[in-house]
Amino acid sequence: MEIETPPPPPVAAAVAAAAAISSVLGDDDLLREILLRLGLPTSLLRAALVCRRWLRHASDPAFIRRFRALHPPRLLGAYLSTSAGPAPRLRFLPIRPVPELAAAARRAGAFFDAFKGSAASVYDSRSGRLLVTTFDDRHDSTRQICGPLSPAGDTAVVPPPPPPPPIQLTNDDECLIYHYGEFLPDDDDGRSYFCVVMGYSELQTTVYLYELQDMSWVVRASAAAQLPLLPPRSRVMLFDNAKFYMLSATNKILVCDFPSSSISVMELPNGVLNKHSGCIMLSRGDGSGIFLVHVKESQLQIFHCGKDSDNPGNWFLVDYICLRQVCANLDMTTWPSVDGQSASVKICAVGDNARFVFLEMFGAVVFLDVTSRQADKVYQLTPEDKELVSVRPLMLIWPPVFPPMKEGYDQKESSTVCLLTPFIVMLSLIQFMMFSFVLSVSPFSGYDDL
Structure with missing residues (x-):
């Protein structure tokens, strides 16, 4: 007769499970691979709070580079501005929301509630920050750099753009036209932004790059060239902290290289013409052009x-998408055309590396994920909206802001803290095959109720 072996006591089972978990999580190489597969910076931040050993791995610059390569910065949503009524109307549109980012989306959506009574325009959006101008009832404007994803909605009032610089003209009959572009840098202390001021005349083009440092405008670079270009029809601009690109009205791209203080002109790709506003948009390439x-x-x-x-011969067609096919599920079967150009399809915004595109199509705002070829109608314009003014994507804060590492904490103590982490949380790491988990730990900066 077979004698059944009694189940181990709960304490012994817990010890055995903890030993099995320790054999995995105690291996630094395996731990890094687990952390690498979390997928979201919010999950990485929570994992970093388990103990200092996890924090050390999660915040390592080499690990951060691997994490970004595997998980590009995540789009949370977009701020949509329409010309409804006497002042622009601003609203936030979550894009493909996931439960873990629901609280961040709510915070982003409620951020402009504090600006009630004032009209607000978003000039630029970068790494979870916004460059905003507000107008009061007297039409006085205020420039602000905002962090809508931070718990306190961090806002810093900054000076308006600098006055036009003096540009020497070749003769008294020349007419000078100024054009402004305002951009947030990739990384800063929350109180900085760039301003590019361009002066056009009949014989030359001059470009000044200003940076706001310690609340004062400083000229970082300037360049001039004998290029009689016409000002652009629309604000098709791009700035990557080193070069400034602007689409001119002559179907050319003006390129200002600030390190070398030089100005040149790029031709558009073969067969591409700037026929109407919204048919061309430029996108940063993460250091790859x-x-x-x-x-x-x-x-x-x-x-x-x-x-x-x-x-100009170095333009390469890297992707081609038939909008009829990818938008077939959106009930947009008619494509009215004027002079061979679609008058009802316009580009509103693009992501870095052209990963996604926002389109205005037949009275609707459509989000297109270029990689997956999936399109979603995110907003239907109404008669009250009158006209779509802008779409500004909001990305999650990148890189994640980790808590400071305190000294005097040895490896043994760190390992002990890891083993004392809630038992269910540890099991979830293995159960989900090292791809995703939710750590029930105290929250940290910017994601406190996720």
């Missing part, structure tokens, strides 16, 4: 030009 997104009829084309080449 720039992308150009072009829409014609129901065709969306994506071109790439390498970082070290401004030769």
Whole structure:
């Protein structure tokens, strides 16, 4: 007769499970691979709070580079501005929300509630920050750099753009036209932004780059060239902290290289023309040059030009999308055309590396994930909206802001803290095959109720 072995006591089972977990999580190489597969910076921040050993791995610069390569910065949503009534109307549109980011989306959506009574315009959005101008009832404006994802909604009032610089003209009959572009840097202390001021005349083009430092405008670089370019029809600009690109009205791209103080001109890709406002948009390439997104009829084309080449022959068509196909589920079957160009399809915004595109199509705002070829209608314009003014994507804060590492904490104590982490949380790491988990620990900066 077989004698059944009694189940181990709960304490012994817990000890055995903890030993099994320790054999995995105690291995630094395996732990890094687990952390690498969390997928969201919010999850990485929570994992870093388990203990200092996890924090050390999660905040290591080499690990952060691997994490970014595997999980590009995540789009949370977009601020949509319409010209409803006497003042622009601003609203937040969550894009493909996931439960873990629901609280961040709510915070972003409620951020402009504090600006009630004032009209607000978003000039730029970068790494979870916004460059905003508000107008009161007397039409007085205030420039602010805002952090809508932070718990306190961090806001810093900054000076308005600098006055136009004096530009020497070749003769008294020349007419000078100024054009401004305002941009947030990738990383800063929350109180800085760039301003590019361009002066056009009949014989020359001059560009000044200003940076706000300690609440004062400082000229970082300038360049001039004998290029009689016309000002652009629309604000198709791109600034990557080293080069400034602007689409001119002559179907050319003006390139200002600030390190070398030089100005040059790029041709558009073969067959691409700036026929109407909204048919071309430029995109940063994460250090790999720039992308150009072009829409014609129901065709969306994506071109790439390498970082070290401004030769027009170095534009390469890297992607082609038929909007009729990817938007078939959106009940948009008619494509009215005027002079061979689709008058009802416009590009509103693009992501870095042209990963996503926002389109205005037949009275609707459509989000297109270029990688997955999936399109979603995120907003239907109403008669009260009158006209779509802008779409500004809001990305999650990157890189994550980790808590400071305190000294005097040895490896043995760190390992002990890891083993004392809630038992269910540890099991979830293994159960989900090292791809995702939710750590029930105290929250940290910017994601306190996620």
